[in-house]
Amino acid sequence: MTHWSSGQDTTLSRWNQGFESPMGHHWILQTISETNWRSSFFSQRHAFGSLPETKERPAKRVSNDDKEINMDYNKLANLLFPDITKSVADYEEHYPKRKLPPEAKVTRLGPSPTGFIHLGNLYGAFADERLAHQSGGVFILRIEDTDQKRKVEGSEEVVIKALDYFGIHFDEGATLDGEKGEYGPYYQSNRVAIYQTVAKHLVEIGCAYPSFATAEELDEIRQKQEVQKLVPGYYGEWALDRNLNYEDIETKIKAGEPWVLRLLSTGDPSETMQVEDAIRKSVQVHPNNMDAVLLKTNGVPTYHFAHVVDDHFMRITHVVRGEEWLSTLPIHLELFEILGWDHPVYCHTAHLMKMDGDTKRKLSKRKDPEMSLSYYAEVGHFPAAVREYIITLANSNYEEWHQANPEQPLEEFQFSLEHMSTSGALFDMNKLNDVAKDVLLKTSEEDIADFLINWATRYKEEAAPIFNRDRDKLIKILAIGRDEKKPRKDLEYCQQIFEFISYFFDEWFTIVDELPENVNAQAARAILTDYLATYDQNDDNGNWFNKIRDITEKLGYAVKMKDYKKHPEDYNGHVGDVSTVVRLAVTGRRNSPDIWTIQQILGEKSVLSRLQTYMGSLS
RNA sequence: GACCCAUUGGUCAAGUGGUCAAGACACCACCCUCUCACGGUGGAAUCAGGGGUUCGAGUCCCCUAUGGGUCACCA
Numbered sequence: 001m002t003h004w005s006s007g008q009d010t011t012l013s014r015w016n017q018g019f020e021s022p023m024g025h026h027w028i029l030q031t032i033s034e035t036n037w038r039s040s041f042f043s044q045r046h047a048f049g050s051l052p053e054t055k056e057r058p059a060k061r062v063s064n065d066d067k068e069i070n071m072d073y074n075k076l077a078n079l080l081f082p083d084i085t086k087s088v089a090d091y092e093e094h095y096p097k098r099k100l101p102p103e104a105k106v107t108r109l110g111p112s113p114t115g116f117i118h119l120g121n122l123y124g125a126f127a128d129e130r131l132a133h134q135s136g137g138v139f140i141l142r143i144e145d146t147d148q149k150r151k152v153e154g155s156e157e158v159v160i161k162a163l164d165y166f167g168i169h170f171d172e173g174a175t176l177d178g179e180k181g182e183y184g185p186y187y188q189s190n191r192v193a194i195y196q197t198v199a200k201h202l203v204e205i206g207c208a209y210p211s212f213a214t215a216e217e218l219d220e221i222r223q224k225q226e227v228q229k230l231v232p233g234y235y236g237e238w239a240l241d242r243n244l245n246y247e248d249i250e251t252k253i254k255a256g257e258p259w260v261l262r263l264l265s266t267g268d269p270s271e272t273m274q275v276e277d278a279i280r281k282s283v284q285v286h287p288n289n290m291d292a293v294l295l296k297t298n299g300v301p302t303y304h305f306a307h308v309v310d311d312h313f314m315r316i317t318h319v320v321r322g323e324e325w326l327s328t329l330p331i332h333l334e335l336f337e338i339l340g341w342d343h344p345v346y347c348h349t350a351h352l353m354k355m356d357g358d359t360k361r362k363l364s365k366r367k368d369p370e371m372s373l374s375y376y377a378e379v380g381h382f383p384a385a386v387r388e389y390i391i392t393l394a395n396s397n398y399e400e401w402h403q404a405n406p407e408q409p410l411e412e413f414q415f416s417l418e419h420m421s422t423s424g425a426l427f428d429m430n431k432l433n434d435v436a437k438d439v440l441l442k443t444s445e446e447d448i449a450d451f452l453i454n455w456a457t458r459y460k461e462e463a464a465p466i467f468n469r470d471r472d473k474l475i476k477i478l479a480i481g482r483d484e485k486k487p488r489k490d491l492e493y494c495q496q497i498f499e500f501i502s503y504f505f506d507e508w509f510t511i512v513d514e515l516p517e518n519v520n521a522q523a524a525r526a527i528l529t530d531y532l533a534t535y536d537q538n539d540d541n542g543n544w545f546n547k548i549r550d551i552t553e554k555l556g557y558a559v560k561m562k563d564y565k566k567h568p569e570d571y572n573g574h575v576g577d578v579s580t581v582v583r584l585a586v587t588g589r590r591n592s593p594d595i596w597t598i599q600q601i602l603g604e605k606s607v608l609s610r611l612q613t614y615m616g617s618l619s
Numbered sequence: 620g621a622c623c624c625a626u627u628g629g630u631c632a633a634g635u636g637g638u639c640a641a642g643a644c645a646c647c648a649c650c651c652u653c654u655c656a657c658g659g660u661g662g663a664a665u666c667a668g669g670g671g672u673u674c675g676a677g678u679c680c681c682c683u684a685u686g687g688g689u690c691a692c693c694a
Contacts, residue, residue, distance in 0.1 A: 112694050147693055215692085231621060232690070260692055269622090285623070296692040303694050327623055327689040350625080351687075360686070392643085396632050399643060421632080423625045424687065431631065431644045437656095486658045516654090548653065561652075579653035591655035 071246050077203040079250060080210060080261070084193070084200045088339075091194055095183055095313040104137035106317045108173070108310075109163075110144040115155030117162050118371040119390075119427060120322070120352040120363040125168050126390050127349065128320045130415035132171070140314060141173035143187045146300045162373040166383045183314045188306050195301040198309050198339070199261050199294055207338050208294060210259040211241040212252050235265060239291045261295040267334055275329065278318065278347040278417040288330035304328060308335040311344050320347040324362075347417050352393075353424040360426060371427070380455040380494020384443070385436035392435065393427075395419040433496075437489035445478040448491065452478075455494040463498060466505055476601050477501050480593045488593065503587045504601065511588040511614065516580045518573030521618040526555060527581045528615045535611075537604035544596045552578045585614035 098106060107128040111117060132139035141163075143156055160176055163169075172181035179186045202208035213221075213234070222232045242264065244252075253259065267287030274282045294305040301309070311319060326348050336343040353360040354368055363371050376386060391398045391410055401413050440448060449471060456463040467474055478501075481488030491497050502508035515524055530551045539547070549559050556572040558564035564574035583595050586607060592598060599607045 110694085114694090144694065150693065218691090226620090229620075258692095280624080283624075290690095293692050298692085300692090302692070306694095322688090323624060324688055324694090329623095348624085353687080355630095362687070393631070396643090399631090400633085400641095403642090421625095425632090426630060428630050428644070434644055481656080484657080486656095488656050490656050545653075552653090574653090576653055583654065589655090593655075595653075 071206075073204050073206050076209075076246055076249065077200045079246075079253060080203055081196055081200040084196050086193070086197050088198055088201045091197060091313055095315065098138070098315045100138070101136060103135050104317075105131045105135045106138045106140070106315055107132045107320060108140040108142050108314065108316050109168075109170075110142045110307075110310075111159050112144045112147065112150060113152060113155040113159065114150050114365070115152040115158045116365045117159050117373045118363055118365060118368065119373070119376075120371070122163075122166055122168070122373060122386070123352055123390055123394060124320050124322065124349050125163060126387070127347070127394055127415070127417070127420065128318075129168050130391075131318055131320070131417070134411070134415060137317070138171045139169075140181070140183070140316070141170040141175075141186065142310060142314070143174050143189075144303070144306065145187055145189045146296075146302070146306055148298075158374070162377065165377055166373065167387055188310065189300070191306075191310065192300060194313065195295065195305060195309050196299065199301075199305070202263070202294070202338070203261070205338075207264050208261050209242060209244070209264055210249055210253070211239075211262045211291070211293075212244075212257050212259050213241060231269075234262065234291045235289045242291070258297040260293045260297055262291040263294055263331070263335065265289050265291050265331075265334060267330065275333065275346070278345050279350075279420045280348060280422050283326060283329075283348070285326070285330050285333075288334045290331065292328075292331045304331050305335065308332055308339070308341070312336075312339070312341045316344050318347055319344045320349060323348045323350055347420075350421050351424040353426050355426060360424065362424070363427070378459050380452070380459065380497075381432070382436060382439060382443070382451065382493065385432065385439040385493070388439055389432045389435045391415070392431070393421075393425055396421070433492045436492045440491040441482065441487055441489050445475045445482070448478050448497075449474045452494055452497060456498075459494075460498065462507075466507055470505070473504070473601060474501075477504050480597055480601075490593075503589065503592075504598070506606070509588055509610070511584065511617070513584060513588065513590040515584065516573070516577045516590065518577045519581055523555070523572065524581045524584075525615055525618050527551060527578055528585060528611055528618075530554065531582055532608070532611055532615075535608070537599070537607070539596075541594070541596045544599075548575065548579055548582070582611075585611045 098104075100106070109125050109128050111121065129139055131137070141160070145151055156174060157176060160174065172183065173179065173186040185191050199208060211234070218234065221234065221238050225232045225238065239262070241262070265288055267289045269286040269289050271287055272284055273287060274284055277283050292304055293302050295301055307319075310316075329346065329348075333343060351362040354363050354371065365372070369375060388402075388410060391413070395413070395415055397419055398410070398413055402408075402410070405412070449467070452474070453464065453467045453471070456467050478491070478497075490500060503510075515521070519527070531547075534547050534550075536543075552559050552575045555578070557578050558571040558574040561574055561576065564571055579595060580590050583592055584590060586595060586598060586602070602610075
């Protein structure tokens with residue numbers, strides 16, 4: 001907050017503006033034109049990461065051929081931003097430091113409203129959420145809608161709902177009913193005045209300038225650079241518009257030429273610096289020298305500028321973002337440095353990867369629709385399961401902790417950035433499903449049923465009325481085998497559950513499997529004839545199985561599997577074959593949970609009808 | 620191409636110079652068993668390669684290779 005101390009070589013006549021800060025410090029804005037301001041701007045060191053000694057900015061703007069450029073920065077700033085009347089200090093006051101305990105972290109998620117959000121985003125969002133909430137901090141949703149071209153109408157709602165579905169809840173920012181919080185607006189498109197105020201300030205201190213280069217001109221530059229095997233970009237001597245004097249600029253602007261605002265970079269990329277990163281410990285980068293675009297032709301900021309301005313004024317402490325931002329980190333650091341602001345703690349996460357053929361690659365919204373969060377909602381993954389899987393991916397020590405504390409909710413786990421992986425992990429659907437089985441075992445069958453009904457209402461319309469009608473039956477079905485010492489774990493996600501239990505409902509019941517190898521149609525009919533003859537709905541499980549045994553023995557099958565394995569030639573088959581025939585008739589499948597239990601749920605009428613129908617179909 | 624990041628079994632990974640390199644998922648076999656699932660037992664399977672440093676290296680250094688990312692008026 002206290003960035004501008006008075007320089008050593010100043011006289012009052014050199015200051016052209018002075019402010020009283022809200023904190024009572026004497027703040028002074030000065031123009032670059034006369035004073036050596038660098039000593040005050042660049043002497044500041046940060047808690048995390050530091051820039052090497054930055055080269056002095058020339059007291060006067062000098063063109064590439066060493067000619068002095070006639071430039072009054074205040075005049076230029078007013079020409080560029082005539083409507084901006086507020087100052088950076090005004091915003092400092094308007095967005096005061098948060099009154100939070102020192103350990104509290106303030107994080108933010110900044111989705112762009114394309115309506116698409118995938119598992120990789122959820123992975124980062126989860127880290128943001130845990131960091132903020134386990135430290136008593138604040139978690140903000142900021143909509144990064146600075147690119148009109150990509151904007152999809154109403155997609156904020158999709159994003160908010162998708163995140164909410166997976167248990168990512170925000171304290172501040174955009175919500176379904178407006179914005180919440182003191183640090184808004186939370187849509188970047190509504191913050192343009194703030195960006196432009198900072199931009200104007202950058203112009204005033206000679207650190208930013210308008211550029212009129214057209215796409216064709218930029219292309220030409222790039223081509224020349226490629227021929228000379230130079231790093232492409234608008235920088236150094238290639239940044240021709242650095243040389244424009246006030247009159248040039250005024251003429252172009254009056255003529256209505258479109259312009260962007262560029263950073264006047266002074267970094268020296270031949271130097272190396274280490275930047276602290278909470279996940280990677282330290283990364284090595286080179287100072288930026290690109291005159292990055294800060295404001296686009298339409299006056300709206302690029303990500304780089306919006307990130308610096310917003311994360312500063314929203315008082316964000318930790319920026320969690322994908323490693324694709326590592327390469328532009330120097331631009332951000334330079335901006336923070338120039339503005340005299342402390343940068344947040346950076347947390348660059350590794351990408352979630354996907355197998356594509358036989359190589360891995362970053363999750364892509366275009367290529368991987370099945371990674372989209374909406375897809376997970378469609379097939380009905382349970383949020384608790386996905387959260388649990390995400391945390392095992394994010395902090396691999398979670399699994400061990402969870403084994404030791406099976407009853408504790410994951411909110412009790414101490415999430416840490418240090419345990420996040422620095423190399424990209426492959427998303428493993430097998431593992432997700434395995435995690436889901438355990439999570440669902442701990443979820444009550446009532447809750448599973450309700451979740452299933454909600455899911456069906458949205459994504460499986462034909463099932464919704466049936467589930468609603470038979471909710472009690474549904475609960476009984478879901479409860480099968482859960483109370484044993486070794487409970488069944490066969491529920492993963494809604495679509496899978498639906499398929500798993502569909503045979504209980506006459507609407508979906510069909511015979512899908514074939515008779516076992518040991519049993520032909522005639523033998524099957526014999527088994528079912530005996531089964532029907534002795535069938536009693538009131539039998540208990542033991543009685544029921546005794547009858548199966550009787551039939552097994554009578555028809556020449558082995559009652560004990562071991563006997564059959566020893567001398568298969570002595571038998572027509574084994575008890576498993578007999579029960580499989582019954583199972584096939586009752587469920588349509590060769591595999592299912594305990595037949596007796598299923599029959600209890602189906603009811604006598606339905607069971608008998610299925611047995612008879614199946615028998616009739618055997619010829 | 621330049622720059623950055625990464626590299627322990629099929630997958631997720633523990634490991635921070637010193638017992639036979641944890642564990643989980645998946646896989647295979649066997650056991651349990653009316654099928655499946657669950658559970659149990661066992662198995663196969665990893666330090667990318669090469670140089671150093673050291674009494675000793677998955678761990679430290681260098682080189683190479685491979686994979687990933689970035690190089691926009693997109694985020």
